Amino acid sequence: MFQKFQKHINQKLPFLQESKLLITISGGLDSVVLTHVCHQLNLNFSLAHCNFHLRGIESDGDQDFVEQLAADLQVEVFIQHFDTNTFAETHKVSTQMAARELRYNWFQELSEQLQFDYILTAHHADDNLETFLINLTRGTGLDGLTGIPEVNENVVRPLLKFTREQIESFAKSNNLKWREDSSNASTKYLRNKLRHDVIPVLKEMNAELLQNFETTQNNLQDAKSIIEDAITSVQKKVVSVEGEIIKFNIKKLQKLSNTKAYLFELLKEFNFTAWNDVYNLLEAQSGKQVFSSTHRLLKDREYLLLTEVDSNVSSSAVETLFIEENTKKLKTDLGVLFFEEADAVFGKHTNVSFVDKDLLKFPLTVRKWEKGDYFYPLGMQGKKKLSKFFKDEKYSLIEKEKTFVLCSGEDVVWVINKRGDNRYKVTEKTKNILKITLQ
Known part of the structure; x- marks a missing residue:
């Protein structure tokens, strides 16, 4: 196996030879073998071990084993302790999911802090088959059937082309010692049930199961490339993209041969799960929306608008901000407002408003626009409700949501970053000009 592994590194993963590597090690067979073959190749690596404290003294024994292995090989080792059960309860996830999230987050933190180029895990061909079957039984798309990637950003799985049988044979022929995780024998977990009860039967039916599975995966990868x-x-x-908004043209989407499938592929990276609701937005009324954990998809006339959900929106989004006469700048959700005196009106920019200061009643206020608000649009005759103004200007629902107004008393002086008010415009009679700039 070592010669095959060396050849695979040289041909498929040569970048590992000149990189600083972090090997994730549990103490089990696979990670121990990965550590030893990397050591035999004189790769530059350190070890990282997680103690999840889920199996009492057995977990501590794994840690002791890893520390001794690091000492024997004279390599650096990092140990991290986790209260896994508390994390699982707090975040309402399974123990397995909690352990996975905790360890990968920590591996990435270590990688960034200590400048490791790649994180190596010991997943192998049998793990890949198990993952395929798990996804198949739960229902999945093409991504779920293409299995575990050998390289995924800075995570590399050098053993992915090797079987558990090959790995165990290498360990025994080299008299390697490893730790057995007693929980791996339990079939209460789906992965273990597949490993112990299902895959052995499949291998009895076809001795070349793993080789044929690799061929299938290669074919699926080819199909995936065509789809991409x-x-x-x-x-x-x-x-199309406008600032922070991604726009999907509904009419063009509906002309596609399989709109639902294309919509899934276009949106799958944005964490949506209610796919029927997403698809139904195409025929929904404007204003209907669907949320994922990270994004919002909104129907607005001829478009679906995708925006990121801001979990850290400041309270100023709903509060009224006050501006005294001597205020020089004010931070808002739109940006920073700057106030300064000017000698004349110059330039035409939506982010700048010139007003007759003597007509203002301080303190001025900044707030979100409200239903019923109206103003006298600069350059137009008469007054207009903001809702009608937005409609005439064809502003999207998202643009409306982000609209703030600068007010003097009850009067709207400036629809910020959009249009000023005729009542407060600078004329020949104006003595004091106030320039307000949004940056």
């Missing part, structure tokens, strides 16, 4: 090319082509036609 098609999605890229469609994306250019139906998707």
Whole structure:
């Protein structure tokens, strides 16, 4: 196996030879073998071990084993302790999911802090088959059937092409010692049930199961590449970006051969789960929306608008801000407002407003626009409700949500970053000009 591993590194993963590596090690067979073969290749690596404190003295024994292995090989080792059960309860996830999130977050933190180029895990061919079957039984798309990637950003799985049988044979022929995790024998977990009860039967039926599975995965990867090319082509036609808003043209989406499938591919990276609701937005009234944990998809006339959900929106989004006469600047959700005296009106920019200061009643206020608000649009005759102004200007629902107004008493002096008010415009009679700039 060592010669095959060395050849695989040289041909497929040569970048590992000149990199600083962090090997994640449990003390089990797979991670011990990965550590030893990397050591035999003289790769530059350190070890990282998580003690999840889920198996009492057995967990502590794993830690002792890893520390001794690091000492024997004269490599650096990092140990992290986790209260896994408390984390699982707090975040309402399974113990397995909690352990996975905790360890990968820590591995990434170590990688960033100590400048490791890559994180190495010991996943192998049997793990890949198990993951495929788990996804298959739960229902999945093409991504779930293409299995575990050998390289995923800075995470590399050098053993992915090798079987558990090959790994164990290498360990025994080299008299390696490892730790057995007693929980791996329990079939209460789906992965273990597949490992112990299902896959052995499949291997009895076909001795070349893993080799054929690798061929299937390669075919699926090829199909995925073709689909990605098609999605890229469609994306250019139906998707546009305006600032922080991603817009999907509904009419163009509906002309596609399989709108639902394309919509899934275009939106799958944004963590949506209610796919029927997403699809139904195409025929919904404007204003209907669907949320994921990170994003919002909003129907607005001829478009679906995708925006990121801001979990840290400041309280100023709903509060009224006050501006005294001597105020020089004010921070708002739109940006910073600067107030200064000017000698004349110059330039035309939506982010700048010139007003007759003597007409203002201090303190001025900044707030979100409200239903019923009206103003006298600069350059137009008469007054207009803001709602009608937005409609005439074809502002999206998201643009409306982000609209603030600067007020003097009850009067709207400036629809910030959009239009000023005729009543407060600078004329020949104006003696004091106030320049207000949004940056």
